[in-house]
Amino acid sequence: MKNIIILLLQIFLMFGFLFLGVYNLLYIHEVKKVKSNLRIDMSPLIEKALFFITLIAFIGAIMTLLFLFFR
Amino acid sequence: MDLRTNQSYRRTPDSLTLTEEDVILVQRTHWFSLFAPFLAVIILTSFAIASIIGLYIMQLLTPILTIEALLFILLLTGSGILKICIDWYFHLYVLTTKRIMEVQFTPLFTQDINDILLEQVRCTEVDVRMHGILNQLLDKGDVVLTFDRPTHQEEFSILEISHPQSICRFLVDKLSVGGFMSESPIWFRSQNAKKRLRFSSEIIPKTSFGGI
Numbered sequence: 577m578k579n580i581i582i583l584l585l586q587i588f589l590m591f592g593f594l595f596l597g598v599y600n601l602l603y604i605h606e607v608k609k610v611k612s613n614l615r616i617d618m619s620p621l622i623e624k625a626l627f628f629i630t631l632i633a634f635i636g637a638i639m640t641l642l643f644l645f646f647r
Numbered sequence: 648m649d650l651r652t653n654q655s656y657r658r659t660p661d662s663l664t665l666t667e668e669d670v671i672l673v674q675r676t677h678w679f680s681l682f683a684p685f686l687a688v689i690i691l692t693s694f695a696i697a698s699i700i701g702l703y704i705m706q707l708l709t710p711i712l713t714i715e716a717l718l719f720i721l722l723l724t725g726s727g728i729l730k731i732c733i734d735w736y737f738h739l740y741v742l743t744t745k746r747i748m749e750v751q752f753t754p755l756f757t758q759d760i761n762d763i764l765l766e767q768v769r770c771t772e773v774d775v776r777m778h779g780i781l782n783q784l785l786d787k788g789d790v791v792l793t794f795d796r797p798t799h800q801e802e803f804s805i806l807e808i809s810h811p812q813s814i815c816r817f818l819v820d821k822l823s824v825g826g827f828m829s830e831s832p833i834w835f836r837s838q839n840a841k842k843r844l845r846f847s848s849e850i851i852p853k854t855s856f857g858g859i
Contacts, residue, residue, distance in 0.1 A: 606754035
């Protein structure tokens with residue numbers, strides 16, 4: 577029973593990380609579009625932070641997938 | 648305070664303006680409006696982290712799974728905080744020579760542009776609302792412009808901005824230049840030094856029992 581719950585949680589986390597990565601990727605694209613439409617300056621720190629979160633989310637998804645296979 | 652020299656007013660959304668239209672003022676909501684959503688995100692994150700640590704202590708989660716879950720929650724929190732900041736950043740009130748607009752862009756979700764053509768309306772009231780001790784201390788409040796349209800009256804609210812009184816004066820000055828408000832009385836600041844605001848005691852002679 578415990579193993580099934582852990583397996584389900586790992587699958588949930590993997591899809592969660594994947595969703596977060598894809599969502600942030602789309603979000604970065606959309607933010608750039610709005611920024612250029614409005615012609616407003618924005619701190620590059622925010623974009624870097626978004627990119628960092630996206631990267632970590634994809635790494636997290638891959639790591640979870642690996643743990644899922646080699647558990 | 649000179650509104651035009653302030654950093655936040657210099658960034659003008661050029662693409663929103665028409666030809667022969669100049670941006671006069673750009674204003675965002677006060678930074679303190681971010682406080683409530685930040686607090687909500689932090690409280691939710693704390694609960695989530697506490698429950699994961701609790702599950703780990705009860706030995707229901709393996710160490711690797713605990714780390715993964717914590718990482719996921721931290722990333723989710725980071726995304727949420729950045730989304731709140733970006734939504735705040737793209738919410739602007741813009742006054743141009745022809746229009747007054749509220750621009751609200753929520754990337755990936757919504758786009759709202761609400762504008763009023765100043766040539767088509769008559770501005771009848773400019774009110775300032777500052778309620779509560781926090782708003783007084785932070786100099787935060789609302790400016791409500793009431794327009795008399797041919798068919799109905801409508802209010803345009805500039806909500807939760809900093810320095811509402813200065814903005815109000817600035818708006819009255821700018822709106823009265825075009826003749827929209829030149830005939831209207833301005834209750835909070837007299838343009839003419841001779842017609843300064845007077846207390847009732849200066850008008851009504853002092854007598855006992857409040858003038859009776």
